[in-house]
Amino acid sequence: MPRVIKHPELRREELLDHAQALFLTQGYDRASLNDVIASAGISKGAFYHYFASKEALLEALADRFAKQALAGVQHISDDPGLDPLGRLNGLLAQSRRAKIDTAPEAWALFETIFRPENLVLFHRINLAASASFSPLLVRIIQQGVEDGTFRTFDPEGVADIVMQFGMATHDVVAKAIAGGDADMEMAIEALERRVRLYEIALDRILGLPDGSIQIGEPGYIRAVMTARRKSGAGKPS
Amino acid sequence: MPRVIKHPELRREELLDHAQALFLTQGYDRASLNDVIASAGISKGAFYHYFASKEALLEALADRFAKQALAGVQHISDDPGLDPLGRLNGLLAQSRRAKIDTAPEAWALFETIFRPENLVLFHRINLAASASFSPLLVRIIQQGVEDGTFRTFDPEGVADIVMQFGMATHDVVAKAIAGGDADMEMAIEALERRVRLYEIALDRILGLPDGSIQIGEPGYIRAVMTARRKSGAGKPS
DNA sequence: TGAGTTATAGACCGTTGGTCGGTATGATAG
DNA sequence: CTATCATACCGACCAACGGTCTATAACTCA
Secondary structure: OOOOOOHHHHHHHHHHHHHHHHHHHHHHOOOOOOHHHHHHHHHHHHHHHHHHOOOHHHHHHHHHHHHHHHOOOOOHHOOOOOOOOHHHHHHOOOOOHHHHOOOOOOOOHHHHOOOOOHHHHHHHHHHHEEEHHHHHHHHHHHHHOOOOOEEEEEEEEHHHHHHHHHHHHHHHHHHHHHHHOOOOHHHHHHHHHHHHHHHHHHHHOOOOOOOOOOOOOOOOOHHHHHHHHOOOOOOOO | OOOOOOHHHHHHHHHHHHHHHHHHEEEOOOHHHHHHHHHHOOOOHHHHHHHHOOOHHHHHHHHHHHHHHHHHOHHHOOOOOOHHHHHHHHHHHHHHHHHOOOOOOOOOOOOOOHHHHHHHHHHHHHHHHHHHHHHHHHHHHHHHHHHOOOOOOOOHHHHHHHHEEEEEEEEHHHHHOOOOOOHHHHHHHHHHHHHHHHHHHHHOOOOOOOOOOOOOOOOOOHHHHHHHHHOOOOOOO
């Protein structure tokens, strides 16, 4: 094979792109390293020049996801025009938006990310995202507790619970996808329901009237999903 | 190798025992099938006579866990001497007891089950347990909602959230174990804190005064864990 | 005793993640 | 315009893995 030398950072990003596409469509376990390097048109030696292992590749991917998700959220937690509830809602909505309706190159597609075989990948991403988001969440909740908007509660605890909600969705949707008609309809239904559930749970944990927390308008997920399904996006560069 | 024929059910249980020990100490991925069959003193052919795949073995293991955990819980949800809150507390406490301080042959050891590489195993177990426990939880919550003990809420939703709490503990403790001194102390601390957190969260979700839900007395986990660590149990038959 | 089924053995296979010795390329200095 | 050196890359190779297959020993029952 002809030897092509590229700028290291570019190569690295390229590798992440191809890995992302394969991991998302086939799952981390089923997508082999050979598939990844073949897809990227690179040799084994080159790959191991950039990553120490397949596992390290996954880690890097999760980090990239988290970084991308964090971008454009930071400003919300500083916005002086919002009260704590507004900030919390803003941050939750934005993080959900980042997960679902970003450009396909960033956070990935609902249809694949939730497949059972992607548990490990999903989990890693969530951990990485949690590390980035928690400090912001904690600050917002602290402010809310101080100014009396929220009922007293361990702020870090709330942050933990919020991030955990993200993980929870995986099982629900995975089960819906796996079971029966394997149709998006069930999965979407399950996800919508789960979101409403968590909204109310959060309301009550924070001592707010039911309906205060709004991660997204009802029907939002369905709208985005059916649109996305038609266009069928998702491959890397 | 000499050919030893055993009663199929016994063989099966034996296989599960050895698999359990290996999966718990090394994780599902790292423990190879060859390790399992070597440990059980059995041939490949024999193994595949009992299980369709390594994955199926994991599934069977999770089922067994769930069945064992469910035993001795059923009666709580029927106990006529308890009100809904009492039943809920009873069920939560019992399920936690099943996880932590059962005989080592049953639910497994804190020190290993929470290791990061055991995510998949833990997840499977939790799913299986969730399937068994949810109906009981749903009934209790329904009763509580009807007689006014609990604030109105989607009972299945609450059950989902409760079961999710189980999964949440994994990350927390895994992180604590992995980070820094890798000491039990941190993990125990984290777990105790997480339990308190969920108690209050549940209180508020169900509209109860803080402190109503009691999964276990404070310090309970630490007591059990330090005791268990000294005796160092855990190998199969 | 013999036929049929079930439980076991173990050689074998394709694939996988990972290693290693080598080589082409681009930058730097003389 | 070289000589040098680190870097980016190649691809053959490897041990180990999950899984398949054929053969056969042991049980069952007529």
